[in-house]
Amino acid sequence: MDLKLDVEELVSLRHRLHANAEVSNQEEKTSKIIIEFLEKFKPDQIWQNVGGFGVIALFKGEKEGENIGFRADLDALHIAETIELEYGSKTPHTAHKCGHDGHMAMVAGIAPYLRQKKMKKGNVYLVFQPAEETGEGAARINKGLRELDIQLDYLFGLHNIVGYPKGQILTKKGTFAAASRGMVIKLFGKTSHAAEPEYGISPVMAMAEITTKMTIVHMIKPFSDLTLATVIHSELGEIAFGTSPGYGEVRITLRAMKDKDMQELIEYAEGLVKEQAEKEQLDYEISYTETFPATENTEEAFQIMKNAGESVKVDFKELEKPFKWSEDFGQYKLQMKTGFFGIGAGENSPHLHDETYDFPDDIIESGVNMYAGLINYFKLI
Ligand SMILES: [Zn+2]
Ligand SMILES: [Zn+2]
Numbered sequence: 001m002d003l004k005l006d007v008e009e010l011v012s013l014r015h016r017l018h019a020n021a022e023v024s025n026q027e028e029k030t031s032k033i034i035i036e037f038l039e040k041f042k043p044d045q046i047w048q049n050v051g052g053f054g055v056i057a058l059f060k061g062e063k064e065g066e067n068i069g070f071r072a073d074l075d076a077l078h079i080a081e082t083i084e085l086e087y088g089s090k091t092p093h094t095a096h097k098c099g100h101d102g103h104m105a106m107v108a109g110i111a112p113y114l115r116q117k118k119m120k121k122g123n124v125y126l127v128f129q130p131a132e133e134t135g136e137g138a139a140r141i142n143k144g145l146r147e148l149d150i151q152l153d154y155l156f157g158l159h160n161i162v163g164y165p166k167g168q169i170l171t172k173k174g175t176f177a178a179a180s181r182g183m184v185i186k187l188f189g190k191t192s193h194a195a196e197p198e199y200g201i202s203p204v205m206a207m208a209e210i211t212t213k214m215t216i217v218h219m220i221k222p223f224s225d226l227t228l229a230t231v232i233h234s235e236l237g238e239i240a241f242g243t244s245p246g247y248g249e250v251r252i253t254l255r256a257m258k259d260k261d262m263q264e265l266i267e268y269a270e271g272l273v274k275e276q277a278e279k280e281q282l283d284y285e286i287s288y289t290e291t292f293p294a295t296e297n298t299e300e301a302f303q304i305m306k307n308a309g310e311s312v313k314v315d316f317k318e319l320e321k322p323f324k325w326s327e328d329f330g331q332y333k334l335q336m337k338t339g340f341f342g343i344g345a346g347e348n349s350p351h352l353h354d355e356t357y358d359f360p361d362d363i364i365e366s367g368v369n370m371y372a373g374l375i376n377y378f379k380l381i
Helices: 007-019 029-040 100-110 110-114 137-147 203-213 260-278 299-311 328-334 360-378
Strands: 045-050 054-058 063-073 121-131 152-162 170-171 174-177 179-188 228-234 247-256 281-290 295-297 316-318 337-344
Touching: 007 029, 007 045, 007 360, 029 054, 029 100, 029 121, 029 247, 045 137, 045 228, 045 247, 045 299, 063 100, 063 316, 063 360, 100 110, 100 121, 100 152, 100 360, 110 121, 121 137, 152 299, 152 328, 152 360, 170 299, 174 328, 174 337, 179 260, 179 337, 203 228, 203 247, 203 260, 228 260, 228 299, 260 281, 281 328, 295 299, 295 337, 299 316, 299 337, 299 360, 316 337, 328 337
Parallel strands: 063 121, 063 152, 152 337, 170 316
Antiparallel strands: 045 054, 054 121, 170 337, 174 295, 179 247, 179 281, 228 247
């Protein structure tokens, strides 16, 4: 069936969400706006405060059938609104600069679509996830779904992507977006007088060796696909010319297109830290933060998205290369089948997380069309 979409309604929802931007784990007002919008379309059930400020809405079909989910993310960024917008963010130093306001409007747009006709079968779950930017939200929603005893057969998600024609649907088989994680290395030695470094234990040599080897790790180790370590921060001692340092910290972002390569990269990095610490007689601690598994599409998921895209005649493009950034959507594959795609946000747009970025309203329709295509694929309506 054709989608008769009230795009204006979704655009005004997007603007309201934009004006009320909230960062990760503070999306309280955002979740209220979403619930208020969804209630107009009388979902069979709404759960709120799932895994933080997450919201899940259920639309039930008349008969049994597949459980299909669609995921949007709620959070904005600590970036000030510097462009003139009628609906500019009212929250100080906070704005939707990753387009999650648009993602929410598109998933919310499924509700009116489902209510145009009776749903024949199955269950559709609209999943509004908190804290995507910090990589925490998806894992918490997984836990929330387990607690609610909801087992999804498939969960679909998208991200708007700059550099591609507006509204184009972009996807690929295999890795869509990279795995990444932040590695924190702490090295504990002993201070001494700067004139007598031989009486202390400085982490300087270990830090130099670790940062150098990790920076060129892709040349040292044979990985199966693009794998990268980026030293993003390091700190050694105090600004005191009389003291040889006794403590150092290194932070490295690990990145890989394949989860298997990520595992090998972690093993290499941990081995290197251990070896260097032992050599220099340092104590050490390693911890991780912002862990994103790779976002991947199986052959089956890719075919479903391709068929769906063709059935609603969106401009569908199969990508050749995965993206090097990460998405916490990768977490969901641990608990259900997943499909992820991109939607073009325009070729000459400012980049995501740029203070001048604003989600283009004219791609909302294409995104909802693609979601409708997926609902049609499973013959739920
Ligand atoms: Zn982002
Ligand atoms: Zn994003």
